[in-house]
Amino acid sequence: MTLEVVLVLAAALFSVGLYGALSQQVVVMVMMGLELMLNGVVLAAAGFWWFTAPDPSLQVLLVVVLAAMTVEMAMGFAVALLLHRTSGADMTDMAAELKQ
Amino acid sequence: MSLAFNELSSVVLETPLPDLSVLRGVAVTALGVVAVVTGALVFRVDSMARATYLLAASFVAVGAAVVALHLDYVGVVVVLMMLMEMAVMGVFMVMLMGMNPALMPMSMVHSGRRALAAAGTSFVVLTVGILLVDWPTRPDAPPSDPGATTYSLGDALMGDHMLVMMVVSPVMLATIVAGVVLAQAHGRYERLGDDLRGTSRQGGRR
Numbered sequence: 001m002t003l004e005v006v007l008v009l010a011a012a013l014f015s016v017g018l019y020g021a022l023s024q025q026v027v028v029m030v031m032m033g034l035e036l037m038l039n040g041v042v043l044a045a046a047g048f049w050w051f052t053a054p055d056p057s058l059q060v061l062l063v064v065v066l067a068a069m070t071v072e073m074a075m076g077f078a079v080a081l082l083l084h085r086t087s088g089a090d091m092t093d094m095a096a097e098l099k100q
Numbered sequence: 101m102s103l104a105f106n107e108l109s110s111v112v113l114e115t116p117l118p119d120l121s122v123l124r125g126v127a128v129t130a131l132g133v134v135a136v137v138t139g140a141l142v143f144r145v146d147s148m149a150r151a152t153y154l155l156a157a158s159f160v161a162v163g164a165a166v167v168a169l170h171l172d173y174v175g176v177v178v179v180l181m182m183l184m185e186m187a188v189m190g191v192f193m194v195m196l197m198g199m200n201p202a203l204m205p206m207s208m209v210h211s212g213r214r215a216l217a218a219a220g221t222s223f224v225v226l227t228v229g230i231l232l233v234d235w236p237t238r239p240d241a242p243p244s245d246p247g248a249t250t251y252s253l254g255d256a257l258m259g260d261h262m263l264v265m266m267v268v269s270p271v272m273l274a275t276i277v278a279g280v281v282l283a284q285a286h287g288r289y290e291r292l293g294d295d296l297r298g299t300s301r302q303g304g305r306r
Contacts, residue, residue, distance in 0.1 A: 012223060075282075081195075
């Protein structure tokens, strides 16, 4: 195993997540795509730590990524609930007021 | 008896241990492949319930890979946090979609080809970058004791990198408050109006 293998796998996870975030219509599925992208970042940071960094800074970066995942999920669910409550929208195409 | 034990122990001690780095490499690679495959299946299956389980499987695979790289604390946190998140996500699906998600096949995709092209392009660009860069190597051997790794993380968070904790903590608190405010059905602005005095009833969220 080399760093390149881990990073390529992380890039694949990131790209799959990007596809989901761009293509899905349901708000919850878009959030799943964003989570997968961050999943790739976690794997890449762990690989960087194992192969290149002797100090714990990259572990701290991982903690920050986990915090970002938590915030993204909590805010995403709250906004999804608000959208559903105000306009009955559960799809991204139904929440396009800013276009008009 | 004692002689036999000595012979046995000398045989055991002289037997070379299996190369753990190879096993670790195979495990991390296999878990990474599992994470990618289950992640891709999230957007291929017909029901949101299955998509949720597959996403949880992807996170568990990445968490296990992180543990295999001796980042025990972070890996376990990833697994626990994501399993709870997926459970919450399942509840949200039932709430928002108003159906039994396991029984309702769905395909709700827009601009699928453009999204596929963007994802493919990003993967190719990232892979080319990964293969072209001459990555540095760590000066010492990777750590052999996961406990020491966890200790060094705690030491860093309470020492040199305390600013990170000091920033993350209020962000988490703000997230809790903002989540409650956004998700509340009947907030005080709706009950009391924009001036919160009970005189104006305009501007409610409903």
